[in-house]
Amino acid sequence: DKVVSLMLxxxxxxxxxxxxxxxxxxxxxxxxxxxxxxxxxxxxxxxxEAQDLKDHVDRREQVVSRVLARCFTPEQHRDYCHYVKMKAALLVEQKQLEDKIRL
Known part of the structure; x- marks a missing residue:
């Protein structure tokens, strides 16, 4: 969240x-x-530098996802992956809307 916000x-x-x-x-x-x-x-x-940090966070997220895949059912893991993906996408969309409002 914070890295994406920083990059935006x-x-x-x-x-x-x-x-x-x-x-x-x-x-x-x-x-x-x-x-x-x-x-x-x-x-x-x-x-x-923020992009390098994001790359590191993404690699760490992949490790976490692999660990969770062993603990979750396939459906739970899909839900988790969807949540992570949507969270970043919604942050980007929120920032774009805030910028439009500011203009």
Whole structure:
């Protein structure tokens, strides 16, 4: 949950910085553009780190799922897998709706 939320937050912030950079006048002062470019680099690095963290969490989730498959009935395991998948999808959808409301 938290890693997905972090990635969504970082992606949104990165999009806003890129949009601001795109709308800057080509003749914009170097002092305006430089902090935005640095912020973009920082957000890209953080997003990459968050992706690495998500990959680790996903691998750990697969291990947990395999253990639970031995303990649950096939139907219970399917329900568990569906729950995990839907939880992440609903977080993404919630963030998208919040962004639309904010606009």
């Amino acid at each position: 937050s970082l992606s949104g912030r990165l999009l806003r910085v890129e949009t601001t950079l795109d709308t800057l006048d080509p003749e914009a002062d170097h002092h305006e553009r430089l902090p935005l470019l640095e912020k973009k680099r920082q957000l890209l690095r953080q997003l990459s």
